[in-house]
Amino acid sequence: MQLALYQPDIPPNTGTIIRLAACLDVQVHIIEPCGFPFGEKSFRRAGMDYIDQSMITRHKSWDHFLEAIGRSRIILLTTKADHIYTDISYRPDDILLLGRESAGVPKGVHDRADKRVIIPMTPETRSLNVAVSASMVLGEALRQTDLFPPYAG
Secondary structure (H helix, E strand, C coil): CCEEEEECCEEEEEHHHHHHHHHHHEEEEEEEECCCCCCCHHHHHHHHHHHHHCCCEEEEEEEEEEEEHCCCCCECCCCCCCCHHCCCCCCCCCCCCCCCCCECHHHHHHHHCEEECCCCCCCCCCCCCCCHHHHHHHHHHHHHCCCCCCCCC
16 A cells, blocks of 8 residues: 655645654655655654655656556545545555645546545535545555554554
8 A cells, every 4th residue: 555645735744644654654655846845854843753764755747656656556535536435445556646735636647546535524614634634545445455554562
């Protein structure tokens, strides 16, 4: 299971997602350009010391990302979705794609996704924080695929 961030533009959200991925042993793809200077200083508060424990791959563009991932299935988290995120079957090699906080993903990226999933919300609300969305869907995907790290307690 992997996470991919399409041109992220809020450093604390990116740091939080990097921390989430480090704690759950999940790779993170950063698809550039980012809306901020990419580096430890940008993530210091949210990512804390987890950046050194993270598996982060940066891609110069969407095309470079697609070339690098090969045939992996892309599941886009979006408000314009075909399925509720709990209603699909996840596979261990899936990549969960999150769009920019300010704009989502362009039509070409949306259309390229193999599946599009939504988190049901009240009609009065627009969207969840991207890091919250990532944690909800990643949790379901890891549960279904039995890929949570072993419990050490």
